[in-house]
Amino acid sequence: MKLKYCHLIGGAPLSGKTTLAEKLATSTGAVQFSTDNIRDWMRQVATESEYPSLFEDLKLGCEGYYEKFDTAEKVLDQEIRLGRDVEAGVTAFLKCRLPWRSVIIEGVTITPEFSLKLEKEFADVKFTFSFLIDDNDERIRRRINERGLWGPSGTYPEDIKPKEADWVILYNEFFKNEAEKHVLSITHIDELDEALAQVKMISEEK
Helix, strand or coil, X not given: CCCCEEEEEEECXXXXXXXXXXXXHHHHCCEEEEHHHHHHXXXXXXXXXXXXXXXXXXXXXXXXXXXXXXXXXXXXXXXXXXXXXHHHHHHHHHHCCCCCCEEEEECCCCCHHHHHHHHHHCCCCEEEEEEEECXXXXXXXXXXXXXXXXXXXXXXXXXXXXXHHHHHHHHHHHHHHHHHHXXXXXXXXXXXXXXXXXXXXXXXXX
16 A cells, blocks of 8 residues: 555644644544654664764753753754754655555654655655644643653653753744744644644545
8 A cells, every 4th residue: 555645743842743643543544653753763773973963862861961952042953953863764764665545743853844845755645734833831831840841740850841841932933933934834732623624624635
């Protein structure tokens, strides 16, 4: 079976990507993947010399990571570099002979620029996109305090969480600007149901 349809979902951490992907997978029967899974697979087969950003968090650990990247801007830059490394894995995945007709790929690696590159490279696949943002800073801080980001809450130092919230807030702004730059629509986290309905309608027309 040849891949015919791929829906890409990008956005900052905690912006609703997984929630939208799960709902869409349930309603359409498409197979769901995360770029986090592809990143972990790459770490098993790639080398640090090839993809240095891929191994920074493993090498440094939580506290070391936030000591090296000690501002929200530095973390954002590192996360963008990491995403660019993972792009190679996403592209390789789509080049495989996949046994599914429809897939959903979600994660921070799915930027507007990368999504358009994939659409151009895989001309025989129908692509649709969702780019999610959350501009509610208070909600971002509350969710990170409650859930954690590096890992489950309670598994790493609490004083890291404000730093995580700072760069996630910055990442939301980055995704918003990138989507506007490439003239692609943006979905707010509070509009996930509307986004699901729109994507489902498009997927049914494929």
